[in-house]
Amino acid sequence: xxxxxxxxxxxxxxxxxxxxxxxxxxxxxxxxxxxxxxxxxxxxxxxxxxxxxxxxxxxxxxxxxxxxxxxxxxxxxxxxxxxxxxxxxxxxxxxxxxxxxxxxxxxxxxxxxxxxxxxxxxxxxxxxxxxxxxxxxxxxxxxxxxxxxxxxxxxxxxxxxxxxxxxxxxxxxxxxxxxxxxxxxxxxxxxxxxxxxxxxxxxxxxxxxxxxxxxxxxxxxxxxxxxxxxxxxxxxxxxxxxxxxxxxxxxxxxxxxxxxxxxxxxxxxxxxxxxxxxxxxxxxxxxxxxxxxxxxxx
Amino acid sequence: xxxxxxxxxxxxxxxxxxxxxxxxxxxxxxxxxxxxxxxxxxxxxxxxxxxxxxxxxxxxxxxxxxxxxxxxxxxxxxxxxxxxxxxxxxxxxxxxxxxxxxxxxxxxxxxxxxxxxxxxxxxxxxxxxxxxxxxxxxxxxxxxxxxxxxxxxxxxxxxxxxxxxxxxxxxxxxxxxxxxxxxxxxxxxxxxxxxxxxxxxxxxxxxxxxxxxxxxxxxxxxxxxxxxxxxxxxxxxxxxxxxxxxxxxxxxxxxxxxxxxxxxxxxxxxxxxxxxxxxxxxxxxxxxxxxxxxxxxx
Numbered sequence: 001x002x003x004x005x006x007x008x009x010x011x012x013x014x015x016x017x018x019x020x021x022x023x024x025x026x027x028x029x030x031x032x033x034x035x036x037x038x039x040x041x042x043x044x045x046x047x048x049x050x051x052x053x054x055x056x057x058x059x060x061x062x063x064x065x066x067x068x069x070x071x072x073x074x075x076x077x078x079x080x081x082x083x084x085x086x087x088x089x090x091x092x093x094x095x096x097x098x099x100x101x102x103x104x105x106x107x108x109x110x111x112x113x114x115x116x117x118x119x120x121x122x123x124x125x126x127x128x129x130x131x132x133x134x135x136x137x138x139x140x141x142x143x144x145x146x147x148x149x150x151x152x153x154x155x156x157x158x159x160x161x162x163x164x165x166x167x168x169x170x171x172x173x174x175x176x177x178x179x180x181x182x183x184x185x186x187x188x189x190x191x192x193x194x195x196x197x198x199x200x201x202x203x204x205x206x207x208x209x210x211x212x213x214x215x216x217x218x219x220x221x222x223x224x225x226x227x228x229x230x231x232x233x234x235x236x237x238x239x240x241x242x243x244x245x246x247x248x249x250x251x252x253x254x255x256x257x258x259x260x261x262x263x264x265x266x267x268x269x270x271x272x273x274x275x276x277x278x279x280x281x282x283x284x285x286x287x288x289x290x291x292x293x294x295x296x297x298x
Numbered sequence: 299x300x301x302x303x304x305x306x307x308x309x310x311x312x313x314x315x316x317x318x319x320x321x322x323x324x325x326x327x328x329x330x331x332x333x334x335x336x337x338x339x340x341x342x343x344x345x346x347x348x349x350x351x352x353x354x355x356x357x358x359x360x361x362x363x364x365x366x367x368x369x370x371x372x373x374x375x376x377x378x379x380x381x382x383x384x385x386x387x388x389x390x391x392x393x394x395x396x397x398x399x400x401x402x403x404x405x406x407x408x409x410x411x412x413x414x415x416x417x418x419x420x421x422x423x424x425x426x427x428x429x430x431x432x433x434x435x436x437x438x439x440x441x442x443x444x445x446x447x448x449x450x451x452x453x454x455x456x457x458x459x460x461x462x463x464x465x466x467x468x469x470x471x472x473x474x475x476x477x478x479x480x481x482x483x484x485x486x487x488x489x490x491x492x493x494x495x496x497x498x499x500x501x502x503x504x505x506x507x508x509x510x511x512x513x514x515x516x517x518x519x520x521x522x523x524x525x526x527x528x529x530x531x532x533x534x535x536x537x538x539x540x541x542x543x544x545x546x547x548x549x550x551x552x553x554x555x556x557x558x559x560x561x562x563x564x565x566x567x568x569x570x571x572x573x574x575x576x577x578x579x580x581x582x583x584x585x586x587x588x589x590x591x592x593x594x595x596x
Contacts, residue, residue, distance in 0.1 A: 114501065116511040117518045147476075147510065163514075164506040165475070172470045177463070178445075203412065206541040207505050208462040208534065212445065213414040216461075220415045236506070243504040 004061030011070035129286025139251035197234020248272035302359030309368035366420035427584025437549035495532020546570035
């Protein structure tokens with residue numbers, strides 16, 4: 001059997017990205033649209049998909065593999081969760097066909113700590129792709145975003161992970177709390193203020209206290225308004241790092257948008273850690289790895 | 299000189315409460331209004347005051363002492379901050395006259411940790427009142443609210459304090475984050491779910507992670523919707539207690555609305571601490587103590 005092209009789709013909550021990959025996983029074309037699952041009415045997924053990808057799907061033998069929130073209860077088809085520990089084989093084993101022989105969807109991952117479940121949808125594919133691209137089979141894979149994921153990988157398997165609402169806390173605090181009165185989230189990242197926030201988070205007094213510092217520093221004119229958002233970002237990301245006890249010897253892979261991975265890299269450098277960073281290529285490599293039979297033995 | 303009555307006013311951000319006290323500090327009448335400083339236009343404070351309190355102020359020799367955000371930049375008159383350590387004498391020394399011989403306003407308190415300022419306005423009067431009512435001169439005085447204050451008192455002096463945005467985090471998370479989709483903040487306190495949240499906060503993974511549990515417990519039907527708000531409240535208050543390392547031997551005084559002090563009392567009982575609780579009476583006792591010359595020697 002000759003392998004055709006793969007239409008790789010990352011269908012998230014608020015946006016959708018697609019890439020046309022050749023049999024070796026090379027990206028031939030890319031597209032992205034503000035058509036996240038929240039913008040699609042129930043029953044409307046097939047139509048949206050055909051509108052966006054009919055051209056790419058036309059050649060005989062072309063297949064599509066989707067990851068992300070399209071596999072959630074509010075998505076196209078509810079795909080299962082694959083419990084940790086899980087690697088390429090386990091995730092591939094739970095890929096669900098939406099249209100047999102044509103369109104499939106990847107499962108999410110689940111974990112549990114003290115009876116409290118944790119979940120991801122889409123990030124597992126990025127981790128699989130990052131493992132393929134970096135050839136790392138052990139390390140800490142960090143995926144910044146609205147709901148950040150910290151996944152521990154051992155011998156090519158995700159042994160467990162935790163979600164941190166860091167991105168969402170930043171959004172609600174800077175838009176809806178008293179901090180909104182003085183913060184300017186449109187200001188560019190101020191590295192010094194960001195690192196000052198990271199350092200502040202190490203005082204052991206917790207986020208509930210340290211976030212208030214972004215208010216009082218403004219109140220007493222101790223920090224210019226344009227630096228406050230960076231300071232709050234440092235407080236939040238520093239708090240996240242603190243709980244994960246990352247030090248210089250841990251192999252860390254950051255996967256996500258450069259504007260976010262840059263901040264984590266700065267904070268990690270402050271503790272002597274040289275993290276690697278990956279972007280969208282991790283998603284495409286992960287979908288290619290899940291699809292490609294050449295990986296079926298790994 | 300015979301002392302007349304005191305009109306004691308706690309003028310906060312969103313509401314205003316007043317009490318008419320006799321020379322011994324007994325409450326003769328009380329009133330409260332939704333006329334916090336945010337509802338008063340610049341220059342409009344005198345008129346609002348006279349409308350609400352002219353009757354109480356009529357008898358010759360009646361004086362008024364105000365505490366709270368009316369002393370902030372956005373308030374009636376900007377009153378100073380009294381730096382910690384500060385007790386009754388220090389706070390009284392910074393009382394500012396608005397109308398000499400008739401209306402005065404109490405200062406706030408300020409503290410600083412690692413160059414980050416902290417402030418309170420109004421709570422210092424409640425702490426002074428609580429010391430007078432309980433005769434305690436050492437302990438931890440906790441004032442739950444939108445911005446909770448934890449004040450350490452030694453030998454009748456507030457030696458330092460920290461603010462925690464616990465109440466505001468609860469509000470923005472339950473109204474504006476993904477948790478809003480499943481939380482029902484109108485449900486009554488569920489003590490078991492609340493204490494489950496308190497326990498969960500002790501796992502050392504931090505608020506950014508533990509708050510997400512309120513989402514996944516709902517997603518997996520592990521906790522009924524009516525219990526989720528109590529669980530989140532427990533996560534937040536537990537986090538606050540964790541950073542303060544409160545144990546059974548510390549003398550804790552909770553000052554605030556019963557609906558809030560009840561939660562802190564529950565969480566403190568879980569670590570073996572029997573906290574005392576006080577309500578509005580602490581404010582009136584504090585304003586009376588600041589006003590009364592019988593205390594001027596203390």
